[in-house]
Each structure stands twice: as structure tokens, then as C-alpha cells.
Amino acid sequence: MHEDDAAVVNRIRELRKELDYHNYRYHALDAPEISDAQYDELFRELVTIEHDYPHLITPDSPTQRIGAAPLKEFPEMVHRIPMLSIDNAMDEGGVLSFHARVSRWLGREDVEYCCEPKFDGLAVEIVYEGGILIRGGTRGDGIVGEDVTQNLKTIRSLPLRLLGNGFSGILEVRGEVVMDKSAFTDLNRERSEKGEPLFANPRNAAAGSLRQLDPSITASRPLTFFAYGVSDPAVLEVTTQGFVLDALQKIGFKVNPDRSLCRGMKEVMDFVANMQGQRSELPYEIDGIVIKVNDSHDQEILGVKARSPRWAVAFKFPPTQTTTVLMKIEVQVGRTGVVTPVAILEPVHLAGVVVKRATLHNEAEVHRKDVREGDTVIVQRAGDVIPEIVGPVKTKRPATTEVFRMPSRCPVCTAVLVQDGVFHRCVNLTCPARVREQIYHFASKEALAIDGLGRRIIDQLVEGGLVHDVSDLYKLTVDDLMKLEGFAEISSKKLIAAIDASRKPTLERFLVSIGIQHVGRVASRQIARSFGSLERIMHASKEELSTLTGIGDEIAHSITEFFAQDENQRVIERLFERGLVISSPEQQNSLGKSLQGKTFCFTGTLSFMSRPEAQRRVESLGGTVVTNVNKKLTHLVAGSDPGSKRDRAVTLGVEILDEEGFLKMIEES
Ligand SMILES: [Zn+2]
Numbered sequence: 303m304h305e306d307d308a309a310v311v312n313r314i315r316e317l318r319k320e321l322d323y324h325n326y327r328y329h330a331l332d333a334p335e336i337s338d339a340q341y342d343e344l345f346r347e348l349v350t351i352e353h354d355y356p357h358l359i360t361p362d363s364p365t366q367r368i369g370a371a372p373l374k375e376f377p378e379m380v381h382r383i384p385m386l387s388i389d390n391a392m393d394e395g396g397v398l399s400f401h402a403r404v405s406r407w408l409g410r411e412d413v414e415y416c417c418e419p420k421f422d423g424l425a426v427e428i429v430y431e432g433g434i435l436i437r438g439g440t441r442g443d444g445i446v447g448e449d450v451t452q453n454l455k456t457i458r459s460l461p462l463r464l465l466g467n468g469f470s471g472i473l474e475v476r477g478e479v480v481m482d483k484s485a486f487t488d489l490n491r492e493r494s495e496k497g498e499p500l501f502a503n504p505r506n507a508a509a510g511s512l513r514q515l516d517p518s519i520t521a522s523r524p525l526t527f528f529a530y531g532v533s534d535p536a537v538l539e540v541t542t543q544g545f546v547l548d549a550l551q552k553i554g555f556k557v558n559p560d561r562s563l564c565r566g567m568k569e570v571m572d573f574v575a576n577m578q579g580q581r582s583e584l585p586y587e588i589d590g591i592v593i594k595v596n597d598s599h600d601q602e603i604l605g606v607k608a609r610s611p612r613w614a615v616a617f618k619f620p621p622t623q624t625t626t627v628l629m630k631i632e633v634q635v636g637r638t639g640v641v642t643p644v645a646i647l648e649p650v651h652l653a654g655v656v657v658k659r660a661t662l663h664n665e666a667e668v669h670r671k672d673v674r675e676g677d678t679v680i681v682q683r684a685g686d687v688i689p690e691i692v693g694p695v696k697t698k699r700p701a702t703t704e705v706f707r708m709p710s711r712c713p714v715c716t717a718v719l720v721q722d723g724v725f726h727r728c729v730n731l732t733c734p735a736r737v738r739e740q741i742y743h744f745a746s747k748e749a750l751a752i753d754g755l756g757r758r759i760i761d762q763l764v765e766g767g768l769v770h771d772v773s774d775l776y777k778l779t780v781d782d783l784m785k786l787e788g789f790a791e792i793s794s795k796k797l798i799a800a801i802d803a804s805r806k807p808t809l810e811r812f813l814v815s816i817g818i819q820h821v822g823r824v825a826s827r828q829i830a831r832s833f834g835s836l837e838r839i840m841h842a843s844k845e846e847l848s849t850l851t852g853i854g855d856e857i858a859h860s861i862t863e864f865f866a867q868d869e870n871q872r873v874i875e876r877l878f879e880r881g882l883v884i885s886s887p888e889q890q891n892s893l894g895k896s897l898q899g900k901t902f903c904f905t906g907t908l909s910f911m912s913r914p915e916a917q918r919r920v921e922s923l924g925g926t927v928v929t930n931v932n933k934k935l936t937h938l939v940a941g942s943d944p945g946s947k948r949d950r951a952v953t954l955g956v957e958i959l960d961e962e963g964f965l966k967m968i969e970e971s
Pocket of ligand 1: 635712713714715716717728730733734735736
């Protein structure tokens with residue numbers, strides 16, 4: 303080998319090792335040590351070297367996650383050791399009799415259990431040989447599954463090469479491929495906008511994404527792999543299930559942080575109740591708790607029966623699906639004029655709330671699901687807290703039902719509806735329904751966060767003829783408000799003060815508030831940062847806009863179309879005439895960015911300021927506000943009556959501030 307080549311080989315080895323390590327910090331531990339830009343730089347260096355020395359590319363190189371050619375069909379994958387299924391316990395009684403059986407076999411009451419949330423995803427097995435990923439497949443029937451190696455390799459939380467040295471022989475790792483609830487919601491929103499069929503729940507989305515013959519489609523889907531076991535614990539030289547998880551994490555896998563070792567049934571059931579309480583707040587979907595005898599030696603004594611081990615049981619949570627009657631399909635006009643069919647349901651209890659209505663997205667979606675007025679329908683809450691209709695129970699369909707048709711005219715202003723892709727829109731800019739929705743949005747917490755300006759008051763303002771568009775909010779007076787029902791002097795002054803306080807939004811907030819279709823906070827931030835002024839954004843071409851990361855043709859089109867409309871321009875002009883000022887980046891900088899890099903999550907009730915106000919303060923100081931508690935969170939602000947988020951923060955060691963501590967922090971910042 304040439305001398306230069308030895309240096310190249312070394313550099314490649316170094317780069318791969320570093321990239322693997324930082325990939326692990328980021329995707330498995332949620333604790334990155336370098337910035338994305340630094341990671342990209344290392345990655346590009348490796349790509350460049352491998353491009354010049356293609357014979358040095360190996361399948362475990364971080365550059366080889368994507369790019370494999372599509373398949374015609376999936377080959378079979380036989381599991382060397384069958385993937386067993388776990389018996390279900392539907393209630394506490396089921397868990398207690400499981401424990402009774404275990405105690406009888408082991409001849410003692412005192413048993414330690416390792417309890418882990420049961421992911422609602424797709425079970426897979428990944429095979430490593432000498433520390434390198436060689437094969438991976440779905441569970442299938444437990445004996446034979448499908449070989450989806452190319453697709454699994456695109457999942458960033460799955461190591462292509464195990465961390466550490468000295469791996470020999472075969473290691474078969476088992477776990478679950480899941481899609482985060484938020485990623486699922488985003489994916490469905492995207493699909494809905496494109497008129498593609500929606501996934502029913504995160505599990506279907508994960509399964510559908512993993513079983514793509516073209517790996518580039520899988521690569522585009524945000525999937526995560528959680529490891530929860532190995533085919534043969536002896537290979538890892540550990541003696542308990544808890545240690546298996548620790549060992550898996552150490553060699554590069556993401557494992558569930560929410561696991562607990564429990565001694566006795568009381569601790570087990572407490573953990574079950576605790577996780578059930580947190581279920582809706584977790585970033586991923588779970589459908590129960592897996593309870594495993596922790597000690598491997600005990601597991602061996604208990605052994606397996608037919609197709610399931612005697613040392614484990616899955617406690618299943620109550621279902622998040624139910625049925626009810628679809629009484630009526632109403633149509634609603636949104637702020638961009640999109641007319642949405644909404645199912646009005648016979649009220650039904652589902653996973654802790656009463657569900658009365660559910661969106662049906664668009665006419666095509668109603669037809670795809672084939673739901674009709676009078677149908678008994680399956681309703682579920684999945685992915686997020688918004689309930690949705692899965693489909694009709696056709697055997698219960700009444701004799702006479704009609705296929706849903708979108709009305710030809712706007713139900714509010716009677717303008718003729720225009721079809722726009724899968725959507726129908728009321729294009730009348732002064733349609734009262736649109737105006738009202740625009741004002742709701744303008745005052746909402748994602749936009750200008752005007753405290754106390756809720757739907758009921760906006761309805762009064764619009765119906766009373768005081769407000770015709772958002773700019774009219776800034777000419778309201780205390781006297782105007784006092785004429786409205788339910789307003790006294792103090793409440794009127796308070797609302798006017800809140801409206802006044804919203805007069806100096808950042809460019810990003812302003813962009814969100816004017817309600818351009820498809821333009822939410824992420825897109826607004828991106829556009830505001832790149833263009834710097836409203837003037838420049840208003841004159842940007844579609845081509846200029848669509849070059850920004852995350853801004854596709856659709857968003858770019860929507861922005862230029864928005865500013866091309868005279869009515870929108872007039873409203874913006876009037877906003878400025880009435881004293882709204884976009885605070886410039888210089889002004890924002892002079893405030894300091896002392897909370898830069900810090901993330902805040904709020905729980906409980908604050909007494910000195912509202913949550914949107916607190917959120918605005920944090921953001922104006924360069925901090926970020928999130929809704930979930932995870933390891934990356936730097937501060938949890940707990941007001942009075944904090945919820946389970948506080949417990950979670952304590953568990954994760956996140957710094958907790960009371961309201962006073964928070965106020966002190968932002969005052970000093
Ligand atoms: Zn209308």
C-alpha cells in the first residue's frame with residue numbers, strides 16, 4: 303500500500319468512528335456534543351474522501367445509510383432463535399395471577415421485575431456479526447419475517463457498527479421501530495395537503511414506512527429504533543434484563559429511558575398507573591407495559607411454553623378506539639377559506655375525554671373512508687389528542703344513506719366554492735367566517751398572543767361591526783368595548799392594554815399572525831431570518847423563497863399569492879397606520895440573547911403573567927419554549943398545581959424553577 307493510502311485509511315477510520323459516536327450522542331442519547339454544522343462538516347469530509355477512494359467504502363460506513371436500489375420484493379428472513387410473543391394481561395387481576403404463577407415456579411414471593419413501556423410500533427430483529435450490521439427483518443410470525451435490511455439501515459438511531467471493540471460472533475438485537483407522535487402528525491398533514499391517503503395511527507405509519515421497496519422513501523420518514531432485548535442474553539454476559547438494556551445502550555442503541563425495576567406487585571402497579579397517566583404526554587405511542595422477571599437465571603428456570611415466555615406479561619392499556627353514531631357532516635370555513643367537512647358525533651367517552659366532533663379533512667378523504675351521515679363509525683385518539691374517524695362499521699349502516707357531497711356554495715357567505723386540489727375554498731376575502739378565523743388566529747398564542755382576546759369576544763366584536771379585519775383591533779377604544787355585553791371598565795382597559803402590548807411583534811411572529819396558508823412558526827422563522835425585513839419578503843419571487851431549506855414550492859407559491867392580493871396588502875398597510883411596528887433585528891439584539899441555547903417548558907398555573915406572555919419573554923431573550931419534558935430540556939417552570947411533567951423533570955434531573963425563580967431569571971437576563 304502506498305504511504306498516502308495509509309494516511310487516508312486512518313483518516314477514514316477516524317472520521318467513521320467520530321461520526322458513529324456523534325450520531326449515537328444525537329439519536330440514541332438525545333445529548334449531542336457538537337453542532338449539526340460540525341457534524342455535516344465531518345460527514346462531507348468522509349464523503350469526499352470516499353468519492354476519491356471508492357474501493358475503501360464499506361457497508362458500515364455512515365455514508366452508506368441511504369442510496370441502495372429499490373427491491374422487487376422482500377426476501378424472507380428466518381429468525382435463528384424464534385421471536386416469541388408475550389402473553390397479555392387485560393387488567394390488574396391478570397398481572398396478579400402472572401405473579402402468582404411466577405412465585406409458585408420460583409418458590410418465593412420476592413421477585414424483581416423490569417418494567418418497560420410497550421411500544422406501539424413494529425417489532426424487528428437486527429443481526430450483527432463481528433460488531434457490524436449484516437441483516438435485519440420484521441418479526442413476521444416469529445419464525446420467518448421479511449428482510450428489510452436496506453430500510454433499517456436508514457434509521458439514524460440504529461448503529462451500523464457497534465460502539466467499542468472486541469465483538470466476535472453473532473449478536474441478534476430485538477426492538478421496535480416507532481414513529482414519534484409529532485412526526486406522525488406532520489407526516490399526515492403533509493399527506494393531507496397533497497391529497498394522499500392518511501395513516502390511521504403512528505404504528506401503521508411506522509410499518510408502512512419500513513415496508514417500502516424503495517429505501518429512499520423509508521429514509522425520508524422520521525423513524526426511531528428502540529432496542530429492548532437480545533435473542534440470547536448470555537452473549538452480552540449479563541445477568542438481568544435491566545443490565546441487558548444498559549449494555550445495549552452502551553454499545554450504541556437507543557433504549558427506553560422510562561423503565562423501572564420494581565420489587566413486588568405494589569411497585570409494579572404503581573409504575574403501570576404512573577405510565578398510564580403520562581401516556582398522552584409521551585412523545586411516542588405506547589399501548590401497555592411489559593413486565594419481565596429481571597433475573598436471567600430466574601428466566602431460565604421459568605422457561606417458555608408454546609410460543610411465549612413464562613417470565614413476561616404485557617399489561618394492555620384500555621383501547622383508544624370506540625364506536626359512536628355520526629349524526630351529521632357539517633362544513634366549516636377556515637381562515638384561508640378552506641372549507642372542511644366536520645363529523646358531528648353522538649358524544650362518546652374515549653380515553654378520558656368526551657368526543658363530540660372530528661375533522662374529516664376534505665371531500666376526497668370522506669369518500670376514501672366512505673363515511674356517511676347515520677353511520678356507526680370507529681373513532682380513535684392516536685398520535686395526538688385530536689380524535690379522528692377511522693371508518694364506518696358497514697354492517698350497521700342504515701338502509702338509506704347518501705354519499706357526502708361538498709356544497710357548491712359557502713355555507714356562510716354563499717359565494718361559489720372553488721376547487722383547489724383536494725380542497726374546496728371560499729375565495730371571498732370578506733367572508734365573515736374567514737374574517738373571524740383570521741382574527742382568532744391573529745390573537746392566538748402562536749401568533750401575537752393577545753391575552754384575553756378569545757373566540758367569544760372576537761365573535762362579539764365582529765357581530766357588533768366593530769372589527770372587519772385584524773387592523774381594526776388597533777383602533778378599538780375602552781368606550782367601544784364597554785358597549786359590549788359582559789364588559790366593565792376594568793376588563794375593557796385590560797383588553798386594550800393587552801392589544802397595545804402586541805404592537806411590536808418580531809418579524810417571525812408577524813409572519814405567523816397574518817395567516818398565510820401553510821406558513822407556521824417554523825417556516826416563518828426561516829423566512830424572517832433569511833430575508834430580514836417584511837419589505838424584502840413581500841417582493842421576493844417564488845424562486846427566491848423556494849431555495850430556503852424547508853420552504854417547498856407549495857409554501858413559496860402560497861406566500862407570493864398572499865402578497866399579490868390587494869386586500870391583504872391593504873390590511874397590512876392599515877396595521878402599520880394604526881401603530882403596529884415590526885421590531886427590527888437590531889432592537890431584538892440590544893435586548894440581549896442571554897437565554898440562547900436554553901429551553902423552557904411550563905407546567906401548572908402562573909400567577910404573575912399568562913403562559914403566552916411568559917413564552918414571549920423567553921423567546922425575546924433568545925430561549926426556546928417546548929411542550930414536552932425530555933432530557934434536552936434545560937428548565938422546567940412549575941407554577942401552582944404542576945402536572946406529571948414535574949415528576950418527569952425530577953426523574954430526568956431537569957432544573958426546576960418556581961415562578962419567582964423564573965421571574966428573577968428573566969429580569970436578570
Ligand atoms: Zn364564505
